[in-house]
Structure formats: C-alpha cells, structure tokens
Amino acid sequence: METMKLAVVAETIPGENRVATVPDAVQRLIGAGWDVHIQSGSGVHAQFTDSMYEQAGATVSPDVESVLQGAVMVARVRPPSVSEAAMLPEGTSVVSFLQPAADRETIKVLMSRKVTAYSLDLLPRISRAQSMDALSSQATVAGYRAALAAATMLGKFFPMFMTAAGTVPPAKVLVMGAGVAGLQAIATAKRLGAQVRAYDVRAAAKEEVESLGATFINLGLETQEAAGGYAREQSEEFLARQRELIGKEIAVSDAVITTAAIPGRRAPLLVTKEMVEGMEPGAVVVDMAADSGGNCEVTEAGSDVLVGRVTVRGLSNPPSSMPTHASFLYARNIASFLGLLVKDGEFSPDFDDEIVSGTCVTRNGRIPNDALSAAVNGEG
Secondary structure (H helix, E strand, O other): OOOEEEEEOOOOOOOOOOOOOOHHHHHHHHHOOEEEEEEOOOOHHHOOOHHHHHHHOOEEEOOHHHHHOOOOEEEOOOOOOHHHHHHOOOOOEEEEOOOOOOOHHHHHHHHHOOOEEEEHHHOOOOHHHHHHOHHHHHHHHHHHHHHHHHHHHOOOOOOOEEEOOEEEOOOEEEEEOOOHHHHHHHHHHHHOOOEEEEEOOOOOHHHHHHHOOOEEOOOOOOOOEOHHHOEOOOOHHHHHHHHHHHHHHHHOOOEEEEOOOOOOOOOOOOEOHHHHHOOOOOOEEEEOOHHHOOOEOOOOEOOEEEEOOEEEEEOOOHHHHOHHHHHHHHHHHHHHHHHHOEEOOEEOOOOOOHHHHHHEEEEOOEOOOHHHHHHHOOOO
C-alpha cells in the first residue's frame, strides 16, 4: 500500500492568516491513512505552532519544496498563484478555494502540470456534502465578525439599557441577505441586544429570520429563489426596484450589514451613496461583499469610507480576522472532503460521485466540465 502524503503549505497572500489543517484534524487525517506533512510556520498566524502539529503526528517540513516532494494531495485555503501552481509536482492533486473565472492563469498552469484541482467553491449543494461546505463554515465566521464590527463602530449601545439617568433604546440593525453569513450576523446582533430587521430576496428566508427573533422585511417583490433554496442572480431591473423600496428601511437604521455575494461575479449593488447620505449621523454600514466589489456604492475593500458622518466599512476577508476557529472549521471541511477520495486506505477518487466530479476543475491536462471550460476561456 502506497503512502498517501498530504502536503499542507503556508498561505502567501498578505493578510491571509488561516491554514488548511489544524492539529485536531491532523489526528483524524492520520486515522484515515494520510501521512501529513506541513510547511513550518503555516499555522502560526492561527495560533498553531509547529510543535503542536508534531505532537498531533504530523511531519513539519522546513520549506515548501520539501513539503511538496512526493505529495499525493496538497491542501490550501487560497488557490495557488501562477508561480505556486508551477511548483506543484506533475500529476499531483490540490484542493482549495478556486474560482474558474477569476483564477484563469493559475488553472492554465495546473492543466500544463496535469494537476487534478478541486475547488470547494464548486461543492454541490446537497445534504451529503454539508460536512465539506467550506463556503458555509467561513460565512459563519464572516457573519459573526460583521456584527461585532458594527457594534464596535457604532457610537451607541446595541442593547437597551434602563439606568437611573434614563432608558437607552436598543440600536436598530438591518441585515441585508439571510444566507449563512446573514443569519449569523442576525443571531449575533440579537445576542448583543439590538433590534434586528432583515431582508432577503427569497420569501422562504422569512421563517429562518423570524426563528432568530428578528423581523423580516417584505418589500412585496417576487421571490428570487433558485433550486435548492438558494438565491438566484437578480436582474438589474429587480435590483433597481429593490433599491427604490429598501431606501426608507436603511434611512431608519443605526447599522446596516450587507451580505450579498455571488461566487466568481461582482457583488450586487444594494445600497447607493444617496441611501448612505440619508442615514443619521453616526450610523454605520458594514459591507461583507467588499472583496467582490461591494454591496454599497462607496465601499472600498479593507477601508473605512466616510460619507458625511456615516462610516462605510468594507470588510476584506473577514474569516481571516478570526483565524483560529476559521481554520478549525475549514480543516474539518478538508478532512471530510479528503475522506471521500480514499477507498480501503488508498487514494482513489470516484469521478462518478457528483461531489468529486462537481468540484473537479482540472484533470489530466484539461477541464472536464464544459461550463467551467467556457468560464476559464472567457466564454461564459
């Protein structure tokens, strides 16, 4: 039986503090037959030291070349850069986040190296894949961080206070989007005592929002629900009508948290500059879609923008600001996914499995999925 070497490399994008596996997951991977090798220092920003990995049974390698040598599988958080893709051993496999339309040059190099690349961005939305759903696990972290950002930025208490000096009313928080990130933002803002309202293009989200104690805003627009209960991409006509109706809800909010993102595409514009100007002095907008263009017209990723006396914060890579638990959750997703690729202690991906085939971006020097091939080649 061949040794299945799993290589975990350090993330190189500035500000990326996560790591693809953690000591807790190492033990699970070893139990499944993997020989885990990790590049020295990979987990330091997430508070996982080399010695912690060694105690869990991993081998710590001094540099990226030694950790990659002989690897059957490489686990990452972010996709490899063009130069990092060129370093991968020919014929190996790699799993990470990877967006075909955004990472075209990297994908071309992966094909030239005959690397089999799996993207967790493309994981099928089926119940069997829930334990591997890294988009959802990281969105949970992002929603939590967004609510905390709003609470710390706002010059008001989130909860109501009854004091000898008088009663302080609760902050009014509006969450736009009730997916995983939005629901976590709602739950966190409610725990902090805010008065929370939420809007989503899917009418089915009403029950989930109300189960968290928030008020669901119904704009009277047709529901925008796709297969599997997820929001579909909206037309510009729908978005324009939505902006027209949501403006008055934004105007009476102390804090607005926006969460609408479409993987591989520009985020929909939900909040115009005019809406921000209509908010009360001291109000805040926290835009979780900043890295994909922003839901707010004035958003700048990684920066605070002042519009009059309203602050718009463009959250950039929010899971990375909470790297310990973000890495813990991601490592569990990776371990579950890798478990699908192993049969009887051997690395044997079943490409008839819809999870395996659905996440596969490159294989044997080509892109097996026609739709993905079109996206990479700029045809979709």
